[in-house]
Amino acid sequence: MMHEPSPRSWLNKFRVAAGGVLWAIRTQVSFKVQWLVAIAVAALAAWLGVSQLEGCLLALCITIVLSAEAFNTALEHLARAITREQNEEIRRALDVAAGAVLIAAMGAALVGAAIFVNRLIG
Secondary structure, three states: OOOOOOOOOHHHHHHHHHHHHHHHHHHOHHHHHHHHHHHHHHHHHHHHOOOHHHHHHHHHHHHHHHHHHHHHHHHHHHHHHHOOOOOHHHHHHHHHHHHHHHHHHHHHHHHHHHHHHHHHHO
16 A cells, blocks of 8 residues: 655755765666766866866766666666566666667767867867
8 A cells, every 4th residue: 555755855855865876876887987987077177178168068968867877777676676577568668768878878978079079189
């Protein structure tokens, strides 16, 4: 029987969300790698002195990739909570979620390349 969760304060909601992010960073290799790449991109952007607009574009790309990775991780855990048996529909959903991360990462790489190559060559 499902019951309605008790209302939480905004501060508590942020704590819970931050806890989820920290858990993902500590326990999920893919999420950890994405964070390390994000830190490297931010460091390179600072070193190259990218413009405010370029920095915003890079930050947006980082946010999109990390969000996609978080949703993918959440779906993987939800699928395991539903069943550990082979299920074609769940497998397909997880493949599509992983594909979403790939699409986001490829788009971010293109934006990063356009910004960084221009800075390094020009």
